[in-house]
Amino acid sequence: MACNVAHGDGLHPARSRLRLEKRRLDLDLVIVCTHGAGCALECVAACQVGAISRGAEGAVTIDRARCNACGSCNPACPYHVIWYDDDGRAGKCDLCGGDPACARYCILQAIEHREAAREDFAQVRRELGVGR
Amino acid sequence: MRGYGGSILTVDVSTSEHRAEPTGEERARLWLGGAGLGAALLLERVPARADPLGRGNVVVLTPGLANGAPFIAPGKCTFTAKSPLTGTIGDANMGGRIGAMARHAGFDAIVVEGSALSPVAVVVDDDDVSVRQVSELWGKGTRATAEALHAELGWGFAVACIGIAGERMVRYATIDCDDRQAGRSGIGAVMGSKRVKAICVRGTGRVEVADPGALPGLMRDNDRRLREYKSWDNDRRYGTGTFVDMVSKEKGTLPTRNWQLSTFDGADAVSPYAWAARLSTKSKACWGCMKPCGRVLRVPDGPYAGTQVDGVEYETIYSLGSEICNSDPELLARLNELCDVYGMDTISAGVCIGWTMEATERGLLSRFDLGGLDVGFHNPSCAIELLRRIAHREGFGDILAEGVRRAAEEVGLGSEAFAVHVKGQEPPAYDVRGLKTLALGFAVSSRGGDHLKSGAYVVDLLGKFWRFEGVDRLSSEGRGAMCRDLEDLFAAYDCLGVCKFARRLYVSEGLLEPIRVLTGREMTEADVLRVGERVTNLRRLFNVREGLTREDDALPPRVTDEPIADGPSKGNRVSKEELARMLDDYYAARGWDREGVPTRETLERLGIDHLAPLELQMG
Numbered sequence: 131m132a133c134n135v136a137h138g139d140g141l142h143p144a145r146s147r148l149r150l151e152k153r154r155l156d157l158d159l160v161i162v163c164t165h166g167a168g169c170a171l172e173c174v175a176a177c178q179v180g181a182i183s184r185g186a187e188g189a190v191t192i193d194r195a196r197c198n199a200c201g202s203c204n205p206a207c208p209y210h211v212i213w214y215d216d217d218g219r220a221g222k223c224d225l226c227g228g229d230p231a232c233a234r235y236c237i238l239q240a241i242e243h244r245e246a247a248r249e250d251f252a253q254v255r256r257e258l259g260v261g262r
Numbered sequence: 263m264r265g266y267g268g269s270i271l272t273v274d275v276s277t278s279e280h281r282a283e284p285t286g287e288e289r290a291r292l293w294l295g296g297a298g299l300g301a302a303l304l305l306e307r308v309p310a311r312a313d314p315l316g317r318g319n320v321v322v323l324t325p326g327l328a329n330g331a332p333f334i335a336p337g338k339c340t341f342t343a344k345s346p347l348t349g350t351i352g353d354a355n356m357g358g359r360i361g362a363m364a365r366h367a368g369f370d371a372i373v374v375e376g377s378a379l380s381p382v383a384v385v386v387d388d389d390d391v392s393v394r395q396v397s398e399l400w401g402k403g404t405r406a407t408a409e410a411l412h413a414e415l416g417w418g419f420a421v422a423c424i425g426i427a428g429e430r431m432v433r434y435a436t437i438d439c440d441d442r443q444a445g446r447s448g449i450g451a452v453m454g455s456k457r458v459k460a461i462c463v464r465g466t467g468r469v470e471v472a473d474p475g476a477l478p479g480l481m482r483d484n485d486r487r488l489r490e491y492k493s494w495d496n497d498r499r500y501g502t503g504t505f506v507d508m509v510s511k512e513k514g515t516l517p518t519r520n521w522q523l524s525t526f527d528g529a530d531a532v533s534p535y536a537w538a539a540r541l542s543t544k545s546k547a548c549w550g551c552m553k554p555c556g557r558v559l560r561v562p563d564g565p566y567a568g569t570q571v572d573g574v575e576y577e578t579i580y581s582l583g584s585e586i587c588n589s590d591p592e593l594l595a596r597l598n599e600l601c602d603v604y605g606m607d608t609i610s611a612g613v614c615i616g617w618t619m620e621a622t623e624r625g626l627l628s629r630f631d632l633g634g635l636d637v638g639f640h641n642p643s644c645a646i647e648l649l650r651r652i653a654h655r656e657g658f659g660d661i662l663a664e665g666v667r668r669a670a671e672e673v674g675l676g677s678e679a680f681a682v683h684v685k686g687q688e689p690p691a692y693d694v695r696g697l698k699t700l701a702l703g704f705a706v707s708s709r710g711g712d713h714l715k716s717g718a719y720v721v722d723l724l725g726k727f728w729r730f731e732g733v734d735r736l737s738s739e740g741r742g743a744m745c746r747d748l749e750d751l752f753a754a755y756d757c758l759g760v761c762k763f764a765r766r767l768y769v770s771e772g773l774l775e776p777i778r779v780l781t782g783r784e785m786t787e788a789d790v791l792r793v794g795e796r797v798t799n800l801r802r803l804f805n806v807r808e809g810l811t812r813e814d815d816a817l818p819p820r821v822t823d824e825p826i827a828d829g830p831s832k833g834n835r836v837s838k839e840e841l842a843r844m845l846d847d848y849y850a851a852r853g854w855d856r857e858g859v860p861t862r863e864t865l866e867r868l869g870i871d872h873l874a875p876l877e878l879q880m881g
Contacts, residue, residue, distance in 0.1 A: 131550055141330055141471060142467070143366065155558055155570050237494070237552055238545060
């Protein structure tokens with residue numbers, strides 16, 4: 131909800147830049163763009179018009195004016211956290227310019243905005259029971 | 263229509279056909295949404311004196327107006343049907359995601375009518391509605407059912423389903439969504455009677471609001487108020503059961519041993535303060551809630567190792583704890599999990615078991631009657647087997663599955679005297695002999711034994727809430743108007759879908775700004791209470807139509823005839839004469855006649871006189 135509101139989407143969870151999934155009664159996942167920390171920037175490589183880039187401050191963002199609505203980026207993304215507008219153009223998490231609303235309004239502080247460490251991903255793999 | 267999904271969806275599972283109609287300004291104005299809209303649709307769609315488990319009944323899902331919107335605790339949607347337990351209007355709310363999903367799919371109500379020949383799931387994917395055969399899910403528990411449907415449809419769907427108890431039409435079966443339950447009134451049994459195993463909804467649309475520019479301010483304001491609210495962290499850590507100790511020791515109003523006692527010597531052991539550190543694994547929230555109180559428990563070792571459950575909530579600490587003299591929190595977690603997976607109400611199931619234990623100890627039921635099971639307060643773990651038999655309607659479980667009123671009628675032998683129920687529904691965790699506002703609330707509640715219609719336990723236990731101060735819980739003076747006001751307020755929460763655990767954050771002007779932002783309606787506190795009053799009157803009209811009278815606004819013999827035997831409230835009871843005075847007072851405050859029927863003037867004032875049964879309209 132915070133994500134929708136911060137981006138001026140009104141009440142529209144299908145347009146949230148993060149996705150919640152319950153895997154088990156004791157395991158809820160928040161799936162969100164890692165901005166290159168947990169992937170190989172597949173979306174940047176997949177974009178044929180160079181609309182997706184990683185800026186100096188580390189956020190991977192989409193230049194919506196340049197996007198040609200080809201739909202290649204989300205299938206390439208390992209987390210599938212890119213969505214498409216009604217006109218087919220792509221949108222994704224932009225870290226709210228450095229102060230993400232999801233982390234700001236998470237009163238349990240389950241969402242943090244910080245540099246990801248190797249251990250974070252190892253922990254997720256352990257919880258999911260995949261890989262090492 | 264700003265703030266609304268916009269349509270009412272009706273799915274007839276007899277024919278697999280569906281239709282949508284506009285919600286309309288008039289319905290939104292009269293009922294806001296949620297429980298109010300559900301009650302209005304029930305009165306409209308169900309013919310008088312319909313069999314609750316027959317084809318004529320319907321199941322209505324109504325999201326609250328707040329579902330999916332930035333309120334602090336906006337998670338509650340309501341299921342409404344004629345109750346197979348009480349024969350009254352039945353409703354039950356829950357924090358499952360299905361409410362918000364329905365709104366985003368464009369629906370302010372989903373009505374399921376008719377009955378299918380074989381098990382089906384109603385699947386609503388935005389405006390694509392289908393009725394699917396799911397015979398392979400029949401016989402599965404709620405968790406396995408939700409898991410299978412999520413695997414097939416994707417996690418994006420919210421799944422509300424019944425377990426084995428719903429299939430077998432246990433009269434207090436629940437509906438489960440995201441491990442939260444619409445628990446009371448037996449609406450799961452109504453779903454089972456229609457052979458509807460699940461309702462699955464995905465909504466991807468936007469809910470248009472009247473003042474989108476105000477949404478960020480609302481978010482900030484919620485966040486600020488919550489951080490100033492001192493008990494949120496405690497709620498998160500320990501859940502809803504934290505005051506069990508106080509209710510037992512300080513007030514002496516925790517029903518124990520099938521209401522024979524009112525303090526529980528195991529209260530310390532079943533209090534969340536005793537077990538949370540050892541058993542809790544994580545915090546759990548309803549959809550959109552900023553003030554989570556859910557806990558996931560896991561029993562790590564011992565006889566109940568592997569038990570995992572969202573809970574244990576206050577009411578269950580009573581019904582499967584003190585009520586049956588169980589002071590083992592791990593057994594409690596196990597019993598809670600069984601009820602959730604079978605899909606039945608922990609309160610009703612616990613009271614049925616407590617009654618069985620007492621009947622056995624009094625020699626009214628033999629070991630033979632109970633299929634060799636050692637039943638009694640000395641052996642609370644017999645509840646594991648009893649719950650299984652109830653859910654499967656096996657042996658004596660078949661009788662208990664009918665609810666305590668019918669079970670006592672069946673057994674007879676004077677067991678009716680200690681069958682604790684109001685209008686056939688087993689009551690929650692408050693001994694109303696020492697909580698007199700709530701005693702009236704129990705007696706007049708539209709769905710029978712229930713604390714959430716009046717919510718009067720708050721004023722009685724704390725002495726103050728909202729506009730009331732210095733309330734003496736043992737006095738029955740002036741309770742009519744108090745009960746009326748509290749019912750109206752709490753009915754308004756149910757229309758909005760705002761959780762009553764956040765009540766103190768919203769009393770009551772706090773509700774007005776979000777309503778304005780969502781719908782554009784500038785309402786005053788009086789306007790909001792008027793909606794609640796309208797809903798309470800409508801529920802009454804439904805029950806009058808079904809043949810209920812003043813006689814049904816009664817309390818069980820244990821409350822009227824037997825004074826509390828122990829603890830700080832010892833010696834108190836609510837005599838029939840005292841209750842009669844409170845009823846007169848309440849009916850007068852409501853503008854109802856001496857028989858408890860809304861007068862034509864009252865209905866006209868509320869603008870719902872056209873909804874009254876014909877004989878009332880004639881005056």
